[in-house]
Amino acid sequence: MTVRWHETPLLDPGMFYDYERAILAQASTGDVALGFARLGPCALVGAFDDPDRSLRRSFVDGHLPIVRRRTGGGSLYVDQGTTLMVAAIPQALVAQHTLTAIIALVGEVIAEALRSQGIPATFTAPNDITDDGRKRGSVFAVRCGEEILIEAALLFAVDIDSLMKTIKLPLEKLSAAGLLAAAQRFAPIGGREPSAVAARTYPAIAAAVATRLTMGVAVQTPPAVRIEPPPPGRTGLIPDVSAFLKTQGGVLYLDLQLDGENVRAARIIGGVQCAGATDLERLADAMTGVRLDDLEAAALAAAPRDTLGFDHRDLGYLARLCVERQLLGERLGIPGGAERVTLYSPRRDQGFADLLADVGALLLPYCAKPAWCKWRHRDGCPECGQCAVGEAYRLGRERDLPVTTITRYEHLHMALAQLRATGIRTFLGVCCTEFFLKRDYAFIEAGLGAIFIDIGGDTCYALRAEESAYRGEFTAEATLDSQLLDQVLRLSDTHYPSIQNE
Ligand code: SF4
Ligand code: SF4
Incomplete structure (x- = not known):
């Protein structure tokens, strides 16, 4: 059996669904089909992903085609700088492998092939190819009939600006040390010569796949494909x-x-x-x-x-x-x-009722203070009555809850450590959902339970200004719903029964 590989000319994004079909059809002969495809600019959405949640629709709609792939995983911004390695492997060849094992196998083979070309690369679970923590690519897989479809996005060149405009949340799982600018989170494989590096990398990857599967290797002409939309999924x-x-x-x-x-x-x-x-x-x-x-x-x-x-x-x-x-x-x-209230229980053993009964502090974000307020970048508020943050301070203080304005990312770490040190186990926090999703390790590290109330208005994620926000330099104003905060605190006063006791 043979690994038959090819490189496509630049494809219209609308052809990708048919291209995946063609690769699967090639593998149904028992050989491994392997293609290196490049697409025109598009948002390539994972099979199970929700484009409304993963893409900045205000930028994407009318700008970029949205193409759904057959494999799962995060949504991607793709252009000529990204090569999509698309492979179909007969299931019998990896019959004993779980999805995790298949992705690790492919990721390790690609990393090995890159290293053979003098390009540092490591497979990092669950599905990334990295260099020193910076992303070079990602691997995805799904079973399709008798074949396994494997797709790897290989970043030969990265257009950070378009990527950040297209994708709502970061593509990678950030490390605790990660306060790097977006560009520093990627390590494009191609350096200054993406096309030349890609040209010598493709045969190396094909050969590495063949060696790992103990198969021969041969070049094949790319399949003819046409523009074909995927069948409509569930509405x-x-x-x-x-x-x-x-x-x-x-x-x-x-x-x-x-x-x-x-x-x-x-x-x-x-x-x-x-x-x-x-x-x-x-x-x-x-x-x-x-x-x-x-x-x-x-x-x-x-x-x-x-x-x-x-x-x-x-x-x-x-x-x-x-x-x-x-x-x-x-x-x-x-x-x-x-919808705007989220619970965080470090051991997953507390519901809202348990957490509300245990709230010992209130944390507020500086971004909800008015830009003109001299307290915006300082902890504290004299409750001058001119914004909802003052009302939040009043609601906290009348319950003897310590209230802190978080002024920058490092301050959050310090404030959480201080809460722990004073024996507080749970806090009520106001922040945007994106911050909670992206920086959840700050809360995981602290080990405290929390209830979060989402802020609205101009968040720095909506404005793509998160890096300046972490430094405390975000100038737009988010809105704090003090009425919702009041309702939640009143409920916390009443000790309502937990789900288990209903
Ligand atoms: S209530 Fe506090 S945060 Fe709001 S404007 Fe007045 S001093 Fe500033
Ligand atoms: S991430 Fe930005 S918008 Fe969200 S809470 Fe922090 S400063 Fe405010």
């Missing part, structure tokens, strides 16, 4: 309540439509990878018609087992978070399940 669902959970494998979202206490429709989505193309749809079907009380058990029972960087326990917990939000929404009298 969007307007949820009554949603929840999200960040995992090592990406952010998972659960959207539910409710019919009283029962789930009328469910959707599980995210920039994650599952071995089966319909795994998350089948899970959503298993959650449909289930009573909210039984949703976690239903999710645990029906969760797919061959996944990357998350497991059935994450899916069960995601279901519980969604039910918690629904219950909190009912308590607060907010239709939509308190």
